[in-house]
Amino acid sequence: MSMLTEQQITFFNTFGFIILRKVFSDEELAIMDDEFETSLKTIQGERPDNEVPKHFNWSNLGPETPFLSLLPEDPRICETAEQLFGEHVIAVSSNSNRRVGNTHWHTDQSHPHSYGLKFAAYLQPLNSDNGAFRVIPGSHKQPFNDKLKHIEMHSSEITVPYYSCDSAPGDIVIFNFATWHSSFGGSTNRRMCTIDFYKNPETPEEVEGTYDQVIVDEKVYAKLRAYGSGFHPHWLANPQNSPRRQRWIDWLRKYGFVKSEEA
Amino acid sequence: MIQDNYRISDQEIALYKSFGFLVRRNVFTPEEMAKVNEEFDHRRASVVAEIDPEEERIFTQWPTRNPETPFTASLLEDPRIYVPMEQLLGEDSVLFQSNCNSYSWDVQNWHYDVGVTEIEMIKNVMYLQPTTANNGALRFIPGSNRNPLRDELTNMQLAKPRDEIGVFYEASGLSGEDIPCFIFESQPGDVVAWNELTWHAAFGGYKDRRSCTFNFIQHPKTSKQRAGVQDMVAGAAHSVKAQGTVGLQYHPTWLENPNNNSRRARWIKNLDEWGFIDAYNYGKTETK
Numbered sequence: 001m002s003m004l005t006e007q008q009i010t011f012f013n014t015f016g017f018i019i020l021r022k023v024f025s026d027e028e029l030a031i032m033d034d035e036f037e038t039s040l041k042t043i044q045g046e047r048p049d050n051e052v053p054k055h056f057n058w059s060n061l062g063p064e065t066p067f068l069s070l071l072p073e074d075p076r077i078c079e080t081a082e083q084l085f086g087e088h089v090i091a092v093s094s095n096s097n098r099r100v101g102n103t104h105w106h107t108d109q110s111h112p113h114s115y116g117l118k119f120a121a122y123l124q125p126l127n128s129d130n131g132a133f134r135v136i137p138g139s140h141k142q143p144f145n146d147k148l149k150h151i152e153m154h155s156s157e158i159t160v161p162y163y164s165c166d167s168a169p170g171d172i173v174i175f176n177f178a179t180w181h182s183s184f185g186g187s188t189n190r191r192m193c194t195i196d197f198y199k200n201p202e203t204p205e206e207v208e209g210t211y212d213q214v215i216v217d218e219k220v221y222a223k224l225r226a227y228g229s230g231f232h233p234h235w236l237a238n239p240q241n242s243p244r245r246q247r248w249i250d251w252l253r254k255y256g257f258v259k260s261e262e263a
Numbered sequence: 264m265i266q267d268n269y270r271i272s273d274q275e276i277a278l279y280k281s282f283g284f285l286v287r288r289n290v291f292t293p294e295e296m297a298k299v300n301e302e303f304d305h306r307r308a309s310v311v312a313e314i315d316p317e318e319e320r321i322f323t324q325w326p327t328r329n330p331e332t333p334f335t336a337s338l339l340e341d342p343r344i345y346v347p348m349e350q351l352l353g354e355d356s357v358l359f360q361s362n363c364n365s366y367s368w369d370v371q372n373w374h375y376d377v378g379v380t381e382i383e384m385i386k387n388v389m390y391l392q393p394t395t396a397n398n399g400a401l402r403f404i405p406g407s408n409r410n411p412l413r414d415e416l417t418n419m420q421l422a423k424p425r426d427e428i429g430v431f432y433e434a435s436g437l438s439g440e441d442i443p444c445f446i447f448e449s450q451p452g453d454v455v456a457w458n459e460l461t462w463h464a465a466f467g468g469y470k471d472r473r474s475c476t477f478n479f480i481q482h483p484k485t486s487k488q489r490a491g492v493q494d495m496v497a498g499a500a501h502s503v504k505a506q507g508t509v510g511l512q513y514h515p516t517w518l519e520n521p522n523n524n525s526r527r528a529r530w531i532k533n534l535d536e537w538g539f540i541d542a543y544n545y546g547k548t549e550t551k
Contacts, residue, residue: 007434007437011435136405141406143409144406152274158274161286
């Protein structure tokens with residue numbers, strides 16, 4: 001059974017994002033909250049003086065977060081990604097994020113021929129004033145996407161028009177990496193789980209974009225001060241012999257997202 | 264605070280060119296808006312007296328250029344309106360339409376205003392009452408003045424007329440209010456200017472929701488643009504009839520230009536040359 005209807009796919013393709021409501025049950029949310037909290041405490045405890053950085057980011061692919069580590073393979077997630085970006089789409093990360101304050105306008109696309117989509121599950125109720133995902137609908141499309149690069153989006157001279165994706169725990173926002181987005185007014189403890197998928201490259205330009213993405217990802221994780229390895233040995237061992245996961249791992253190794261020492 | 268400098272900044276120009284609309288806050292003072300509302304009250308009363316009481320109207324419109332609303336008419340030549348338009352459309356652009364509108368409908372479904380794509384037109388709107396998302400605020404789909412987005416929205420049948428449901432809405436269970444957009448919540452005195460190809464809508468309207476509009480057109484220079492003007496002239500009579508506009512778009516007292524305003528003189532010359540005066544005032548459908 002398809003996860004998204006034809007109209008939902010049209011919506012995503014037209015506006016560059018979609019909100020899916022009540023994807024996770026209350027029981028699942030309780031597990032997600034618990035795994036998030038446990039990981040956060042562990043990581044915070046390992047930092048000098050329990051330092052709390054503005055942005056905490058860690059991988060969910062370890063055995064200490066069993067529910068979150070399986071989310072990329074949850075049919076509600078991976079089959080939706082396959083509907084949107086093709087059956088050969090690859091899960092490349094599953095992270096938890098604890099953020100403080102504003103995230104200014106940006107896209108997640110690092111190369112014009114590198115395509116991906118992000119699933120974001122926020123663990124608290126959010127609206128426009130307290131950190132909800134803000135989006136410029138349709139901004140993944142050219143020439144609109146490029147035009148926005150020439151605007152000083154942070155300038156006090158202008159107010160960037162946006163749509164606020166107000167959400168409740170259990171909802172998922174899915175967006176195209178190329179879609180411009182931001183978040184303002186967030187609390188000191190905004191919690192989010194994300195899963196990223198890349199489109200399988202099909203042209204020489206897309207292959208080049210994928211190799212470029214490897215370098216960019218390393219820089220991004222360094223900047224985010226991400227905790228631990230993105231790909232835990234336990235996840236790479238693929239103990240359940242999931243063919244889908246194995247295909248992803250082989251792809252991640254081929255392009256260099258998984259280094260030999262991680263294998 | 265009112266802008267001392269009437270020019271919009273380079274960043275505002277870039278914003279308009281990217282998004283297809285530009286919001287400008289506090290362009291007119293509360294005192295000025297009170298004057299506009301007062302004139303609106305008087306003129307609306309006389310317009311209602313002129314129209315057939317049996318006629319079912321969801322919208323009453325009259326041109327701003329008339330002697331009964333002198334202050335509102337003076338805004339056409341106010342630099343807070345025309346200076347930004349000349350920045351966006353060229354110093355030879357022309358204010359070709361200006362109306363006051365009293366709406367009765369609750370929904371203006373998604374649409375864009377013009378069928379002519381060759382020539383750029385900008386509509387400025389100010390609402391005379393506060394608007395909110397659920398109370399008649401205008402909504403815009405960013406960047407929808409351009410393709411591919413503009414045509415994709417057409418293909419989704421977002422623009423079905425009142426009481427009809429488009430295929431996308433029917434199959435998705437969504438309504439016009441669910442379409443992601445920017446909502447122009449406004450106070451009297453705020454002005455939004457938009458490319459007339461940009462998709463927009465309003466929901467939660469009410470009886471006598473009020474607006475004033477100032478529409479500018481760039482000076483046609485290419486043969487395609489001149490053809491676009493011809494198309495507009497050909498459709499003007501139908502447009503006036505369909506909208507039930509009461510009174511002449513270009514009132515004789517305005518055309519007399521008693522103060523010899525040079526900008527108005529240029530506008531009148533162009534409007535006459537292009538056939539707009541004959542078309543909008545008298546229903547003639549051919550350019551000169």
